[in-house]
Amino acid sequence: MGERARREILPGLAAALGLILLAAALVFFTSRPRALSPSPMETPIATHYPSPTPAPLRVGIVSGHWKYDGGAMCPDGTLEVDINYQIAIGVVKLLKEKGYEVDLLAEFDPLLEGYEADALVSLHSDSCIPGVSGFKAARAWNSFIPEVEDRLVACLYEEYGRVTGLHPHQWSITPDMHGYHVFGEVAPETPAVIIEMGFMADDAELLGHRQDTVAQGVVAGIECFLEGSKPL
Template identity: 40%
Template structure:
């Protein structure tokens, strides 16, 4: 008679077989996954000879692949963009104002009066264009160290009759600061506005060594203009003073890039 008793080993084997049967798809998936990973590792791994050769080549290279750390002394940051220029400031000197009369004509007309009228008209034109203007006397205290965009001193020539060639204007620029751009602009604009000839050959040492050139701040462009002769050019300087004023103002605006 066969006993119905099953040993513990038989019971355990039966349990694992049943478990394996129920999870056979999962077991197969895990097996294939592991096999695939091993195959990929073997396929992409370089042979030992290749690894050794790579190590030798790396040792023979003179360049370093590791980062290098070096202490760099601190430096002040340099301004890469030019700073904006300061506000525009134009100084207009009314020749002889506050000091003397300048040239005096036979009928009592003074150079100082003519200069002041033209200077005021120039100031009005520039102010209308939004330019800050300071009208100065001949020996104004504000001239000492005056720092601005430009300084223009406005004068007129003699009342005396010299000859028929004594007509026209002339300009001298400061030798202390490059004033060629200002001079060129005013010269061209003044000629365009008045039609008067340019008298470069009659520029005097009093113009080239004009006192205000030495008094204003270095770096401020400056010129002195003789607007015409109070004899042959009297009508345009008095009756039509708007023309010389326009010429000077347009020259300054040209210099300002307006």
């Protein structure tokens, strides 16, 4: 190639080469995966936000006499332990649906020793003596937190009575109720109450056939206490 030809061809070649490089660069950059999308190999940056909802409240439900004895008995063979258990199952289900942590406990459950919860209610039914009707609730006579437990008792009287239509039968509260063994087992800070949900004879229709209502009454009492909406 002569000197003259080189001077004429080389600029053209350089221009062509430049175009090719430009095209290649365009293809390269536009066909690359977006650098912004994180590859699966990248560790995502953890972002911690404070939980907007507090930890769920815990409720203990003692199914009276469960795994221990039959409790009171009617002439037809109906046992208190069975009534209590059927209602306890309903109470636990309702509380869980409302977002509470719930423990279903037996009468002498090993978990009761030092048990910590926001509320504990032991469910019992009264004797099968005919001619008496009503419910009652009680806390420990030597309560560590009398004001708190009195509020739970008051809530149960108010709400259980309202939902079930049953009247209180307070004058039949026995020293047994106030000295109930569970009160001495749970942690002193756990508000614990026993409720006799009705008499097995005259309140049989409610206790045996409207157990959903009974469970709703118990849950309404517990919620009233936990929500703190019920001043004494």
